[in-house]
Amino acid sequence: MDLQLSGKVAVVTGASKGIGLAVVRTLLAEGARVVAASRKTTAELDALAGADLVHVPVDLMDPEAPGRVVARAAEEFGGLDILVNNAGGPPPGVSLPRFGFLTPDDTAWREMFEFNLFSAVRAIRAAIPLMLQRGGGAIVNVSSVLARQPAPMNVDYNAAKAGMNTVTKALSEEYGPQGIRVNTVSPGPVRTAWWTEEGGAADILAAATGAGRDAVLDSVAPEMMKLTTGRLVDPQEVADVVALLVSPRSASTTGAEFAVDAGFLKES
Structure with a gap:
Protein backbone atom coordinates (compact mmCIF):
# COMPACT_ATOMS: atom_id res chain seq x y z
CA MET A 1 0.00 0.00 0.00
CA ASP A 2 1.26 3.46 -0.91
CA LEU A 3 0.94 5.56 2.24
CA GLN A 4 1.22 8.77 0.20
CA LEU A 5 4.02 10.10 2.37
CA SER A 6 6.49 10.95 -0.38
CA GLY A 7 7.91 14.43 0.24
CA LYS A 8 6.18 14.87 3.59
CA VAL A 9 8.30 16.37 6.39
CA ALA A 10 8.31 14.60 9.75
CA VAL A 11 9.81 15.11 13.19
CA VAL A 12 10.35 11.99 15.29
CA THR A 13 11.56 12.22 18.89
CA GLY A 14 13.34 9.44 20.72
CA ALA A 15 14.57 8.44 17.29
CA SER A 16 17.87 6.65 17.88
CA LYS A 17 16.59 3.23 18.93
CA GLY A 18 13.54 1.11 19.60
CA ILE A 19 10.17 2.37 18.40
CA GLY A 20 11.54 5.74 17.31
CA LEU A 21 14.22 4.19 15.13
CA ALA A 22 11.65 1.88 13.55
CA VAL A 23 9.39 4.87 12.84
CA VAL A 24 12.25 6.81 11.22
CA ARG A 25 13.20 3.83 9.07
CA THR A 26 9.59 3.29 8.00
CA LEU A 27 8.90 6.93 7.13
CA LEU A 28 12.11 7.18 5.10
CA ALA A 29 11.16 4.03 3.21
CA GLU A 30 7.83 5.67 2.38
CA GLY A 31 9.59 8.72 0.91
CA ALA A 32 9.26 11.15 3.81
CA ARG A 33 11.96 13.56 4.93
CA VAL A 34 12.71 13.15 8.61
CA VAL A 35 14.21 15.19 11.43
CA ALA A 36 15.24 12.65 14.06
CA ALA A 37 15.73 13.89 17.60
CA SER A 38 17.61 12.04 20.33
CA ARG A 39 20.29 12.77 22.91
CA LYS A 40 22.82 10.67 21.00
CA THR A 41 22.93 8.94 17.67
CA THR A 42 23.43 5.20 17.22
CA ALA A 43 25.03 3.03 14.59
CA GLU A 44 21.54 1.97 13.49
CA LEU A 45 20.41 5.56 13.01
CA ASP A 46 23.67 6.50 11.30
CA ALA A 47 23.08 3.66 8.82
CA LEU A 48 20.00 5.54 7.58
CA ALA A 49 21.96 8.73 6.81
CA GLY A 50 21.11 10.52 3.59
CA ALA A 51 19.67 13.69 2.13
CA ASP A 52 16.25 12.99 3.63
CA LEU A 53 17.42 12.52 7.22
CA VAL A 54 18.69 15.11 9.70
CA HIS A 55 19.67 14.12 13.22
CA VAL A 56 19.31 16.76 15.94
CA PRO A 57 21.13 15.88 19.19
CA VAL A 58 19.00 17.29 22.00
CA ASP A 59 18.02 16.56 25.57
CA LEU A 60 14.24 16.89 25.68
CA MET A 61 14.41 17.58 29.42
CA ASP A 62 15.53 21.06 28.31
CA PRO A 63 12.32 23.11 27.88
CA GLU A 64 13.75 24.84 24.80
CA ALA A 65 14.76 21.64 23.01
CA PRO A 66 11.42 20.54 21.48
CA GLY A 67 10.97 23.92 19.83
CA ARG A 68 14.49 23.80 18.41
CA VAL A 69 13.84 20.39 16.88
CA VAL A 70 10.63 21.53 15.21
CA ALA A 71 12.29 24.71 13.95
CA ARG A 72 15.01 22.58 12.39
CA ALA A 73 12.40 20.86 10.21
CA ALA A 74 11.38 24.22 8.78
CA GLU A 75 15.01 25.24 8.27
CA GLU A 76 16.06 22.02 6.54
CA PHE A 77 12.92 21.02 4.64
CA GLY A 78 10.71 24.12 4.50
CA GLY A 79 7.91 23.15 6.86
CA LEU A 80 6.32 20.36 8.84
CA ASP A 81 3.59 17.82 8.08
CA ILE A 82 4.08 15.09 10.70
CA LEU A 83 5.06 15.01 14.36
CA VAL A 84 5.65 11.75 16.21
CA ASN A 85 6.13 12.31 19.93
CA ASN A 86 7.81 9.02 20.70
CA ALA A 87 10.38 10.03 23.34
CA GLY A 88 9.36 8.63 26.69
CA GLY A 89 9.92 5.97 29.27
CA PRO A 90 12.56 6.35 31.97
CA PRO A 91 14.04 9.86 32.08
CA PRO A 92 17.83 10.02 31.66
CA GLY A 93 19.54 8.19 34.51
CA VAL A 94 16.38 6.43 35.71
CA SER A 95 15.63 2.70 35.53
CA LEU A 96 12.13 1.24 35.51
CA PRO A 97 10.08 -0.54 36.76
CA ARG A 98 9.89 1.30 40.05
CA PHE A 99 7.61 -0.32 42.61
CA GLY A 100 5.18 1.38 44.98
CA PHE A 101 3.51 4.80 45.15
CA LEU A 102 5.82 6.05 47.91
CA THR A 103 9.01 5.30 45.98
CA PRO A 104 9.20 8.33 43.61
CA ASP A 105 9.65 11.67 45.34
CA ASP A 106 8.74 15.11 44.01
CA THR A 107 11.87 15.30 41.89
CA ALA A 108 11.14 11.92 40.31
CA TRP A 109 7.59 12.98 39.54
CA ARG A 110 8.75 16.24 37.94
CA GLU A 111 11.35 14.48 35.81
CA MET A 112 8.85 11.88 34.66
CA PHE A 113 6.35 14.50 33.58
CA GLU A 114 9.04 16.65 31.92
CA PHE A 115 10.15 13.75 29.75
CA ASN A 116 6.89 11.94 29.08
CA LEU A 117 4.37 14.77 28.85
CA PHE A 118 5.81 18.27 28.86
CA SER A 119 8.34 17.58 26.08
CA ALA A 120 5.48 16.43 23.85
CA VAL A 121 3.34 19.44 24.78
CA ARG A 122 6.20 21.77 23.87
CA ALA A 123 6.84 20.02 20.55
CA ILE A 124 3.14 20.23 19.65
CA ARG A 125 3.03 23.90 20.59
CA ALA A 126 5.88 24.57 18.15
CA ALA A 127 4.50 22.28 15.43
CA ILE A 128 0.93 23.53 15.15
CA PRO A 129 1.73 26.92 13.53
CA LEU A 130 3.91 25.22 10.91
CA MET A 131 1.22 22.65 10.15
CA LEU A 132 -1.44 25.33 9.85
CA GLN A 133 0.73 27.12 7.29
CA ARG A 134 0.59 23.96 5.15
CA GLY A 135 -3.14 23.46 5.57
CA GLY A 136 -2.93 20.65 8.09
CA GLY A 137 -0.82 17.80 9.40
CA ALA A 138 -0.77 14.70 11.54
CA ILE A 139 0.43 14.20 15.10
CA VAL A 140 0.87 10.84 16.79
CA ASN A 141 1.60 10.72 20.50
CA VAL A 142 3.13 7.46 21.70
CA SER A 143 1.51 6.70 25.05
CA SER A 144 1.19 3.42 26.94
CA VAL A 145 -1.49 0.89 27.80
CA LEU A 146 -0.58 1.59 31.43
CA ALA A 147 -2.35 4.92 31.07
CA ARG A 148 -5.59 2.92 30.90
CA GLN A 149 -4.68 -0.01 33.12
CA PRO A 150 -2.37 1.32 35.83
CA ALA A 151 -0.64 -0.94 38.31
CA PRO A 152 1.19 -0.36 41.63
CA MET A 153 4.44 0.28 39.79
CA ASN A 154 5.65 3.22 37.67
CA VAL A 155 2.71 5.25 38.97
CA ASP A 156 4.32 8.54 37.91
CA TYR A 157 4.93 7.23 34.39
CA ASN A 158 1.37 5.92 34.11
CA ALA A 159 -0.03 9.28 35.22
CA ALA A 160 2.07 11.19 32.69
CA LYS A 161 0.85 8.96 29.87
CA ALA A 162 -2.76 9.36 31.01
CA GLY A 163 -2.18 13.09 30.70
CA MET A 164 -0.89 12.59 27.17
CA ASN A 165 -4.08 10.73 26.23
CA THR A 166 -6.16 13.65 27.49
CA VAL A 167 -4.06 16.18 25.59
CA THR A 168 -4.47 14.12 22.41
CA LYS A 169 -8.27 14.12 22.68
CA ALA A 170 -8.42 17.86 23.36
CA LEU A 171 -6.10 18.71 20.45
CA SER A 172 -8.05 16.53 18.04
CA GLU A 173 -11.23 18.45 18.88
CA GLU A 174 -9.64 21.88 18.62
CA TYR A 175 -7.54 21.42 15.51
CA GLY A 176 -9.38 18.73 13.56
CA PRO A 177 -11.52 21.36 11.79
CA GLN A 178 -8.28 23.07 10.71
CA GLY A 179 -6.84 19.93 9.16
CA ILE A 180 -4.58 18.67 11.95
CA ARG A 181 -5.29 15.10 13.01
CA VAL A 182 -4.05 13.95 16.43
CA ASN A 183 -4.02 10.31 17.51
CA THR A 184 -2.46 8.12 20.18
CA VAL A 185 -0.65 4.82 19.82
CA SER A 186 -0.40 2.94 23.11
CA PRO A 187 2.18 0.16 23.10
CA GLY A 188 2.26 -2.64 25.60
CA PRO A 189 5.64 -4.06 26.63
CA VAL A 190 7.95 -3.60 23.65
CA VAL A 233 5.87 -6.50 21.05
CA ASP A 234 8.39 -5.86 18.25
CA PRO A 235 9.15 -2.14 17.69
CA GLN A 236 8.33 -2.43 13.99
CA GLU A 237 4.81 -3.51 14.84
CA VAL A 238 4.28 -0.18 16.60
CA ALA A 239 5.99 1.78 13.82
CA ASP A 240 3.67 0.30 11.21
CA VAL A 241 0.61 1.63 13.06
CA VAL A 242 2.24 5.04 13.50
CA ALA A 243 3.04 5.24 9.78
CA LEU A 244 -0.54 4.44 8.84
CA LEU A 245 -1.92 7.04 11.23
CA VAL A 246 0.27 9.86 9.88
CA SER A 247 -0.64 8.88 6.32
CA PRO A 248 -3.38 10.61 4.31
CA ARG A 249 -4.85 7.11 4.09
CA SER A 250 -6.08 7.77 7.65
CA ALA A 251 -7.69 11.09 6.78
CA SER A 252 -10.83 10.40 8.84
CA THR A 253 -9.03 9.07 11.91
CA THR A 254 -8.49 11.59 14.69
CA GLY A 255 -8.81 11.57 18.46
CA ALA A 256 -8.38 7.80 18.45
CA GLU A 257 -6.19 5.53 20.55
CA PHE A 258 -4.70 2.34 19.13
CA ALA A 259 -3.27 -0.31 21.43
CA VAL A 260 -0.37 -2.37 20.08
CA ASP A 261 -0.01 -4.44 23.21
CA ALA A 262 0.18 -8.18 22.48
CA GLY A 263 -3.25 -8.52 24.08
CA PHE A 264 -2.33 -6.87 27.39
CA LEU A 265 -5.57 -4.89 27.68
CA LYS A 266 -8.46 -7.23 28.30
CA GLU A 267 -11.45 -4.87 28.35
CA SER A 268 -13.53 -4.53 25.23
Whole structure:
Protein backbone atom coordinates (compact mmCIF):
# COMPACT_ATOMS: atom_id res chain seq x y z
CA MET A 1 0.00 0.00 0.00
CA ASP A 2 1.26 3.46 -0.91
CA LEU A 3 0.94 5.56 2.24
CA GLN A 4 1.22 8.77 0.20
CA LEU A 5 4.02 10.10 2.37
CA SER A 6 6.49 10.95 -0.38
CA GLY A 7 7.91 14.43 0.24
CA LYS A 8 6.18 14.87 3.59
CA VAL A 9 8.30 16.37 6.39
CA ALA A 10 8.31 14.60 9.75
CA VAL A 11 9.81 15.11 13.19
CA VAL A 12 10.35 11.99 15.29
CA THR A 13 11.56 12.22 18.89
CA GLY A 14 13.34 9.44 20.72
CA ALA A 15 14.57 8.44 17.29
CA SER A 16 17.87 6.65 17.88
CA LYS A 17 16.59 3.23 18.93
CA GLY A 18 13.54 1.11 19.60
CA ILE A 19 10.17 2.37 18.40
CA GLY A 20 11.54 5.74 17.31
CA LEU A 21 14.22 4.19 15.13
CA ALA A 22 11.65 1.88 13.55
CA VAL A 23 9.39 4.87 12.84
CA VAL A 24 12.25 6.81 11.22
CA ARG A 25 13.20 3.83 9.07
CA THR A 26 9.59 3.29 8.00
CA LEU A 27 8.90 6.93 7.13
CA LEU A 28 12.11 7.18 5.10
CA ALA A 29 11.16 4.03 3.21
CA GLU A 30 7.83 5.67 2.38
CA GLY A 31 9.59 8.72 0.91
CA ALA A 32 9.26 11.15 3.81
CA ARG A 33 11.96 13.56 4.93
CA VAL A 34 12.71 13.15 8.61
CA VAL A 35 14.21 15.19 11.43
CA ALA A 36 15.24 12.65 14.06
CA ALA A 37 15.73 13.89 17.60
CA SER A 38 17.61 12.04 20.33
CA ARG A 39 20.29 12.77 22.91
CA LYS A 40 22.82 10.67 21.00
CA THR A 41 22.93 8.94 17.67
CA THR A 42 23.43 5.20 17.22
CA ALA A 43 25.03 3.03 14.59
CA GLU A 44 21.54 1.97 13.49
CA LEU A 45 20.41 5.56 13.01
CA ASP A 46 23.67 6.50 11.30
CA ALA A 47 23.08 3.66 8.82
CA LEU A 48 20.00 5.54 7.58
CA ALA A 49 21.96 8.73 6.81
CA GLY A 50 21.11 10.52 3.59
CA ALA A 51 19.67 13.69 2.13
CA ASP A 52 16.25 12.99 3.63
CA LEU A 53 17.42 12.52 7.22
CA VAL A 54 18.69 15.11 9.70
CA HIS A 55 19.67 14.12 13.22
CA VAL A 56 19.31 16.76 15.94
CA PRO A 57 21.13 15.88 19.19
CA VAL A 58 19.00 17.29 22.00
CA ASP A 59 18.02 16.56 25.57
CA LEU A 60 14.24 16.89 25.68
CA MET A 61 14.41 17.58 29.42
CA ASP A 62 15.53 21.06 28.31
CA PRO A 63 12.32 23.11 27.88
CA GLU A 64 13.75 24.84 24.80
CA ALA A 65 14.76 21.64 23.01
CA PRO A 66 11.42 20.54 21.48
CA GLY A 67 10.97 23.92 19.83
CA ARG A 68 14.49 23.80 18.41
CA VAL A 69 13.84 20.39 16.88
CA VAL A 70 10.63 21.53 15.21
CA ALA A 71 12.29 24.71 13.95
CA ARG A 72 15.01 22.58 12.39
CA ALA A 73 12.40 20.86 10.21
CA ALA A 74 11.38 24.22 8.78
CA GLU A 75 15.01 25.24 8.27
CA GLU A 76 16.06 22.02 6.54
CA PHE A 77 12.92 21.02 4.64
CA GLY A 78 10.71 24.12 4.50
CA GLY A 79 7.91 23.15 6.86
CA LEU A 80 6.32 20.36 8.84
CA ASP A 81 3.59 17.82 8.08
CA ILE A 82 4.08 15.09 10.70
CA LEU A 83 5.06 15.01 14.36
CA VAL A 84 5.65 11.75 16.21
CA ASN A 85 6.13 12.31 19.93
CA ASN A 86 7.81 9.02 20.70
CA ALA A 87 10.38 10.03 23.34
CA GLY A 88 9.36 8.63 26.69
CA GLY A 89 9.92 5.97 29.27
CA PRO A 90 12.56 6.35 31.97
CA PRO A 91 14.04 9.86 32.08
CA PRO A 92 17.83 10.02 31.66
CA GLY A 93 19.54 8.19 34.51
CA VAL A 94 16.38 6.43 35.71
CA SER A 95 15.63 2.70 35.53
CA LEU A 96 12.13 1.24 35.51
CA PRO A 97 10.08 -0.54 36.76
CA ARG A 98 9.89 1.30 40.05
CA PHE A 99 7.61 -0.32 42.61
CA GLY A 100 5.18 1.38 44.98
CA PHE A 101 3.51 4.80 45.15
CA LEU A 102 5.82 6.05 47.91
CA THR A 103 9.01 5.30 45.98
CA PRO A 104 9.20 8.33 43.61
CA ASP A 105 9.65 11.67 45.34
CA ASP A 106 8.74 15.11 44.01
CA THR A 107 11.87 15.30 41.89
CA ALA A 108 11.14 11.92 40.31
CA TRP A 109 7.59 12.98 39.54
CA ARG A 110 8.75 16.24 37.94
CA GLU A 111 11.35 14.48 35.81
CA MET A 112 8.85 11.88 34.66
CA PHE A 113 6.35 14.50 33.58
CA GLU A 114 9.04 16.65 31.92
CA PHE A 115 10.15 13.75 29.75
CA ASN A 116 6.89 11.94 29.08
CA LEU A 117 4.37 14.77 28.85
CA PHE A 118 5.81 18.27 28.86
CA SER A 119 8.34 17.58 26.08
CA ALA A 120 5.48 16.43 23.85
CA VAL A 121 3.34 19.44 24.78
CA ARG A 122 6.20 21.77 23.87
CA ALA A 123 6.84 20.02 20.55
CA ILE A 124 3.14 20.23 19.65
CA ARG A 125 3.03 23.90 20.59
CA ALA A 126 5.88 24.57 18.15
CA ALA A 127 4.50 22.28 15.43
CA ILE A 128 0.93 23.53 15.15
CA PRO A 129 1.73 26.92 13.53
CA LEU A 130 3.91 25.22 10.91
CA MET A 131 1.22 22.65 10.15
CA LEU A 132 -1.44 25.33 9.85
CA GLN A 133 0.73 27.12 7.29
CA ARG A 134 0.59 23.96 5.15
CA GLY A 135 -3.14 23.46 5.57
CA GLY A 136 -2.93 20.65 8.09
CA GLY A 137 -0.82 17.80 9.40
CA ALA A 138 -0.77 14.70 11.54
CA ILE A 139 0.43 14.20 15.10
CA VAL A 140 0.87 10.84 16.79
CA ASN A 141 1.60 10.72 20.50
CA VAL A 142 3.13 7.46 21.70
CA SER A 143 1.51 6.70 25.05
CA SER A 144 1.19 3.42 26.94
CA VAL A 145 -1.49 0.89 27.80
CA LEU A 146 -0.58 1.59 31.43
CA ALA A 147 -2.35 4.92 31.07
CA ARG A 148 -5.59 2.92 30.90
CA GLN A 149 -4.68 -0.01 33.12
CA PRO A 150 -2.37 1.32 35.83
CA ALA A 151 -0.64 -0.94 38.31
CA PRO A 152 1.19 -0.36 41.63
CA MET A 153 4.44 0.28 39.79
CA ASN A 154 5.65 3.22 37.67
CA VAL A 155 2.71 5.25 38.97
CA ASP A 156 4.32 8.54 37.91
CA TYR A 157 4.93 7.23 34.39
CA ASN A 158 1.37 5.92 34.11
CA ALA A 159 -0.03 9.28 35.22
CA ALA A 160 2.07 11.19 32.69
CA LYS A 161 0.85 8.96 29.87
CA ALA A 162 -2.76 9.36 31.01
CA GLY A 163 -2.18 13.09 30.70
CA MET A 164 -0.89 12.59 27.17
CA ASN A 165 -4.08 10.73 26.23
CA THR A 166 -6.16 13.65 27.49
CA VAL A 167 -4.06 16.18 25.59
CA THR A 168 -4.47 14.12 22.41
CA LYS A 169 -8.27 14.12 22.68
CA ALA A 170 -8.42 17.86 23.36
CA LEU A 171 -6.10 18.71 20.45
CA SER A 172 -8.05 16.53 18.04
CA GLU A 173 -11.23 18.45 18.88
CA GLU A 174 -9.64 21.88 18.62
CA TYR A 175 -7.54 21.42 15.51
CA GLY A 176 -9.38 18.73 13.56
CA PRO A 177 -11.52 21.36 11.79
CA GLN A 178 -8.28 23.07 10.71
CA GLY A 179 -6.84 19.93 9.16
CA ILE A 180 -4.58 18.67 11.95
CA ARG A 181 -5.29 15.10 13.01
CA VAL A 182 -4.05 13.95 16.43
CA ASN A 183 -4.02 10.31 17.51
CA THR A 184 -2.46 8.12 20.18
CA VAL A 185 -0.65 4.82 19.82
CA SER A 186 -0.40 2.94 23.11
CA PRO A 187 2.18 0.16 23.10
CA GLY A 188 2.26 -2.64 25.60
CA PRO A 189 5.64 -4.06 26.63
CA VAL A 190 7.95 -3.60 23.65
CA ARG A 191 11.31 -5.34 23.29
CA THR A 192 13.39 -2.17 23.35
CA ALA A 193 16.45 -0.94 25.22
CA TRP A 194 14.17 -0.08 28.16
CA TRP A 195 13.93 -3.84 28.65
CA THR A 196 17.18 -5.16 27.23
CA GLU A 197 19.90 -2.72 28.32
CA GLU A 198 22.04 -3.61 31.31
CA GLY A 199 20.17 -2.52 34.44
CA GLY A 200 16.92 -2.25 32.50
CA ALA A 201 13.51 -3.80 33.12
CA ALA A 202 14.66 -7.35 32.36
CA ASP A 203 17.41 -7.15 34.99
CA ILE A 204 15.14 -5.50 37.56
CA LEU A 205 12.43 -8.14 37.11
CA ALA A 206 15.04 -10.90 37.10
CA ALA A 207 16.22 -9.72 40.51
CA ALA A 208 12.64 -9.49 41.78
CA THR A 209 11.57 -12.93 40.51
CA GLY A 210 14.79 -14.94 40.71
CA ALA A 211 14.57 -15.80 37.01
CA GLY A 212 17.32 -15.20 34.45
CA ARG A 213 17.10 -12.09 32.28
CA ASP A 214 16.59 -14.13 29.09
CA ALA A 215 13.77 -16.03 30.76
CA VAL A 216 12.22 -12.72 31.81
CA LEU A 217 12.24 -11.45 28.23
CA ASP A 218 11.07 -14.67 26.64
CA SER A 219 8.54 -16.05 29.10
CA VAL A 220 8.35 -14.57 32.62
CA ALA A 221 7.32 -11.05 31.57
CA PRO A 222 4.79 -12.22 28.95
CA GLU A 223 3.25 -14.60 31.49
CA MET A 224 3.25 -12.01 34.27
CA MET A 225 1.48 -9.51 32.00
CA LYS A 226 -0.87 -12.14 30.55
CA LEU A 227 0.13 -11.26 26.99
CA THR A 228 -2.18 -13.08 24.60
CA THR A 229 0.53 -13.50 21.97
CA GLY A 230 2.99 -14.91 24.52
CA ARG A 231 5.76 -12.46 23.60
CA LEU A 232 6.82 -8.84 23.87
CA VAL A 233 5.87 -6.50 21.05
CA ASP A 234 8.39 -5.86 18.25
CA PRO A 235 9.15 -2.14 17.69
CA GLN A 236 8.33 -2.43 13.99
CA GLU A 237 4.81 -3.51 14.84
CA VAL A 238 4.28 -0.18 16.60
CA ALA A 239 5.99 1.78 13.82
CA ASP A 240 3.67 0.30 11.21
CA VAL A 241 0.61 1.63 13.06
CA VAL A 242 2.24 5.04 13.50
CA ALA A 243 3.04 5.24 9.78
CA LEU A 244 -0.54 4.44 8.84
CA LEU A 245 -1.92 7.04 11.23
CA VAL A 246 0.27 9.86 9.88
CA SER A 247 -0.64 8.88 6.32
CA PRO A 248 -3.38 10.61 4.31
CA ARG A 249 -4.85 7.11 4.09
CA SER A 250 -6.08 7.77 7.65
CA ALA A 251 -7.69 11.09 6.78
CA SER A 252 -10.83 10.40 8.84
CA THR A 253 -9.03 9.07 11.91
CA THR A 254 -8.49 11.59 14.69
CA GLY A 255 -8.81 11.57 18.46
CA ALA A 256 -8.38 7.80 18.45
CA GLU A 257 -6.19 5.53 20.55
CA PHE A 258 -4.70 2.34 19.13
CA ALA A 259 -3.27 -0.31 21.43
CA VAL A 260 -0.37 -2.37 20.08
CA ASP A 261 -0.01 -4.44 23.21
CA ALA A 262 0.18 -8.18 22.48
CA GLY A 263 -3.25 -8.52 24.08
CA PHE A 264 -2.33 -6.87 27.39
CA LEU A 265 -5.57 -4.89 27.68
CA LYS A 266 -8.46 -7.23 28.30
CA GLU A 267 -11.45 -4.87 28.35
CA SER A 268 -13.53 -4.53 25.23
